[in-house]
Amino acid sequence: MISIIILSLVGLFSMIIGLFKPNIRIVIATVVIGILTAAALFTLGWNADLAYFNDMAYFDNFAIAMSVVLCTLTAMIIAVSGYHFADVKNYKTEHIALFVFSLIGMVTMVCFDHLSMLFVGIEIMSIPVYILAGSNRKSISSNESSVKYFLMGAFASGLLLMGITLIYGETSAFHVDSIQEYIANSASAKTSPLLAIGILLVLAGLLFKVSAVPFHFWTPDVYEGAPTLVTTFMGTAVKIAGLAAFYRLFYNCFLDVDFVWLQVLAAIIVLTISVGSISAVFQTNIKRLLAYSSISHAGFMLISILVASDWAGSTIVFYGVAYALASFVCFSVVMGVEYASGSVNIEVFNGLSKKNPLLALAMTVGTLSLAGIPLTAGFFAKFYILSSCMDGGYPWVALVAIVNAIIGIYYYFKVIIAMYFKETLQPFEVEASIGFKAILITCIALIFILGILPDSVYSLF
């Protein structure tokens, strides 16, 4: 509770301080410290299961873990914004404020206990991202990205709201617990078309947010057009916040009517994983490649909701952390290389290992983790998913996942091969500040620590 207030104050501070034309580095440092303080304060509620606002928000351990992850991630993204702000002339602090406001929306999404909170959270998260996607006003693709994201996002929000309304019509409740109770106790609810349609509409709205097939068409274009810092944010924080909300709603609410959505979700997972990884094979633009890879990873994460085992929450948190760390590393290296070369084609990565060994190493560890090679966090993430999938009676989904993991290795290694085994085409120097290097090294270390001792996160709750 206090954390959300702190985050709002940090956002407002960053918005207002812009009037006084401050040094951007000081603002970044203050905001990062503010967000990390908020993250630390979240942990005070561990095991306390506190509820706020007439039970509209409920901070169980899952919500706290997710909030801390999202805060840390956003702080890291703001901390590496140096490349981004080198190109931006005006309204720098307002950009930072938008990131913070979006973060507040995400925190709302992972702690909601009331469907209106879910909707409000999604909107608070999305609207700043619509603006940020178009923040490079002179670039046509950035504008296209913003408009596309906004139109599709608004459409999805409409579907979600319609779904919530229909669910209310059947259950006359907004509270997650009351809905669950109603469904469990009422015989008619299980056959009610109103509820079924409502659930499917909510499903569609949320699937849009996590960019699952067939609601994924916006993802590559938006990721490509948006400034890379914003893409980093969308590819990591926004995605796992969407999945956390998805998990919270479906796991806590609709398990009793799973016949309505389970088969649909299974089909969507298979499609998402396959379309994501097969499309990624053909990409020559690294941002598009990572966009398709993020689609495929969303499919992997959805598996834990499909199986709904007792430890689905831990699996989502672990996968989310592993995926977000690796993606963050990859996107921020892309940002550095893009700043130096002005391009995001895979060819500009040729020979990066000689130009800047640390960036190349970070990118390698990041892609290895995304590919799920052992001793990285990504391996255990995949392992948890696959074993729960086999245990939960979906061996065929596991088979599809494995085949796509192999395809994934193919396209992730294209980047590694470019960096290590190909000769440079364009001469340019890639510079990295000390802070940027420190963050990358920390992330590499974390990826390995989670890959060797996964219990340190997994058995937290």
Place this chain on the structure above:
Amino acid sequence: MHALLLLFLPALFAIVSLLMGKSAKIIALLGSLVQLLFSIFVVFNLTSSSEPLIFKTDWIPSLGISFYLEMDKLSLLLILLTNILVPLIILSSFSNRPYSDNAPFYGLVLFMQSALVGVFGAADCFLFYIFWEAALIPVYFIAAIWGGEDKVKVTFKFFIYTIFGSLFMLLGIIYIYLQTPYPHSFSWDVLSTLDLSNSGEFLIFGSFLLAFAIKMPIFPLHTWQPDTYTTAPTPATMLLSGIMLKMGIFGIFRWIIPIFPISFLNLSNLLVIISVIGIIYASIIAIQQKDFKRLIAFSSIAHVGLIAAGLFTGNVEGLQGAIIQMFNHGINVVGMFFILEIIAQRTGTRQIENLGGIVHTAPKLAVSFVIIMLGNVALPLTNGFAGEFLLLMSLYKYNMWIGAVAGLTIILGAVYSLRMYKNIMLGESNQTTSNFKDLTLSEMLVVVPICFIILALGVYPNLILQFTSTYSADLAGLLANKSLSISNILK
């Protein structure tokens, strides 16, 4: 504790040599020699006590994964092979310009050594999988950085091919893990007591076999191998052919036979036939090769095919022959690739037809080449003889006709090996070979131990046969029991 040291010493030296810069190669050599001496000490200890080395501690308790090493005689034999070959491989690369002063090269070789010891020593299936994958990464980088023409494409094919197999094995591992009684466990002693007969044992067996067969490689999954062996730099080729392919054979011994004995027996007929087809196929292709590195690559497929065929018969001669031949093949193929690398470096060509008459200027090379080559064609009094004899005997016992066809390998092997030797070493010297320099001291240091082992094991193969006789007898006994119980059920 010994087991843990055996596992981590090379990795420790790898880190030290990475930090040493220019003098990395000295550290790497010293480190690998220390490791060799230590493993000889451990092997002697084990011969007297015959208790396996065990190290067990919890690693990821929530999943029932333990850091469980258990090194019995088979493990130690292969660990010894690894530890004999790695110093030789390191020493053999000293004179080789592109990597001789490169700290990362030596670091990668030593990391690979650690992973290989892990594969041979792990008694927890999950740990085994981790090491299995970890062994692949260093050799991939060695091959892709320092390889020859088309290195990126070829090594990538190799990488995807092997990962393809091992990811299916991962699914299989998860599946058998979920079959264990709660709390689930990956450890070898639990898995080997599972009764999988009602639950798709056949498919899971297939997923393991796929991974192992790709690694070995068995016909028809061998298509990555000739290109990779030819393109990779010779140290990587030695690592792949000398040690890495033993991972596949070892996997069949350690995991497939104890966990899936029934599927193994049911499919053995088919697998023996496929392996024998592979022997003949690879031998015939080897005869037609003009590039000598490629020729040895195909001959390696033929030799591994024979090992696999003997192994799949499941009788005690086959198992014993496969064990001893794993060791011998490792020594011989590394020696062969080393000699050929010397010739390729000095003459600048790998085409057999461009060479000839090297014997006139390089007698030492000629003698050692003869010894290694004869070991490769399994002449009596060389190490290959005892192993191939046992393997062919097991095939003959299994089925006379299969044994007869597999016996052709001796003739075909002699054809391509002797022809290659004749065309490279004998005859008139030409422009490329007239100034050929004989072996230098550092090259002698590699060749002499290899020749010594070839002759020593040729004269006294009991050294290995006795060491592993109880192991293979037990395994063969297990298989015989199972097949007896199957036939009882059928009656």
